[in-house]
Amino acid sequence: MSGAGARPSGTEHTIDQWMVRARAWLDELQSPIGLRASSAEGHFHALFGRDTLWSVMLVLEASRLRPADSDLAAWAERVAANGLRALAATQGTREHDETEEQPGKIVHEYWPETPEHLRRAHWPMENGRYYGSADATYLFLMTAVTVWRQCAGGRELIDSLWDHVVAALHWALRYGDVDGDGLMEASPRQPERRGLNNQVWKDSFDSLVTEAGSPAPAPVAWVELQGYAVAAFRGMAAVLADRGQDEPLRHELQARADTIVGHLARFTLAGEGAPAIALTAEKTPVPIVSSNIGHVLWCEALAGEAAQSAASRLMHPDMLSVWGLRTVSARSYAFDPFSYHRGSIWPFDNGIAAGGLWRLGRHDDAREIGRRVVGALDHYGTPEELYCSLPATWVRAPDPGGADLLIDYRRSNAIQAWTAAALLLLGAQLLANP
Secondary structure (H helix, E strand, C coil), rough: CCCCCCCCCCCCCCCCHHHHHHHHHHHEEEEECCEEEEECCCCCCCEEHHHHHHHHHHHHHHCCCCCCCHHHHHHHHHHHHHHHHHHHHHCCCEEECCCCCCCCCHHHHHHCCCCCHHCCCCCCCCEEEECCCHHHHHHHHHHHHHHHHHHHCCCHHHHHHHHHHHHHHHHHHHHHCCCCCCCCCCCCCCCCCCCCCCCCCCCCCCCCCCCCCCCCCCCCCHHHHHHHHHHHHHHHHHHHCCCCCHHHHHHHHHHHHHHHHHHHHHHEEECEEEEECCCCCCCCEECEEEEEEHHHHHHCCCCHHHHHHHHHHHHCCCEEEEECCCCCCCCCCCCCCCCCCCEEEEEHHHHHHHHHHHCCCCHHHHHHHHHHHHHHHCEEEEECCCEEEEHHCCCCCCCCCCEEEEEEEECCCEEEEEHHHHHHHHHHHHHHCC
């Protein structure tokens, strides 16, 4: 797209225009190694497992909501095939703590040429690969299940990648539950403590802090990891049934999913009607209400009143600002609207939450999130990685009239793949029939 790196201010586009532009940006981000997470001008112009997989799932969900659009369906299937093949090609094959590689594990990032800033930081990569992601392997399985169910050529594609899918599944069963308590945890293994400490999408060093202000020590059971595992295990059990394979494994997967669902009550925060962001190593809730709830709703790991209560909690004004869902509640001790993950707003994260709300039948809530995010992105004109929403009560002068302020996150990438993908889903919801 010509001039895609520019950031026009105050531009306005129709939803149809945003969706056309989103596809063009995603096409531009395709490369010989797979979908780059950001443009060449950004910080993440490489293959990132988590980014690719959420981009694919958001695109596929947009396509599902527009069943009459055969061109979108065919394009979405190509995006999915490219993403899954790229990650299968970089999947872990050995135990290697230095880079956190394990058999079947999906790569966190792959750089064909290691950037100088990562060399200076002694980033723990080998052959451009680093595997410090606790969630990407579940997301790979979730994506494979979605492709199997939804895409015209999905079964043929997954059959061609079956060995990689099985390897990913065995990684999840063998390595996901670090301490054997039935929950899925993140626990870095890099011997010199280089790389990422928080190995989920909120992977900044200070994304999870206790009330004392210190990082929560590993292993940490992030709430969205539980949702991802439930969706992956349930979905793979169904795929195995379709293939007429391995009944004992199917029963194991369903039992593992049921165990996790049973444990989700341990995350409940008294008086909030929603789960905590994570459990500590001692399995006590970290008392933060967060957008991670939306990921659990996407995975349909909560049901009944628990799901409805969590969905309603997302729509409270401390979470839903004028410009979209905050990453953590503005009432939280951890809230910092200028931080990377503790109060900023990420459009892709909003897309996931909107998708979860839609699956619950809360279409008006999903559309409200979409309108607010698209309204913010209209001020950028590009699929911005993230931005900040400053509460009006934080402003001394001039008087903002009670409205939250839209603020740049100074190191945000202007072109981010999963933001473009989220625009497709939010647009599809906004254009869908009531």
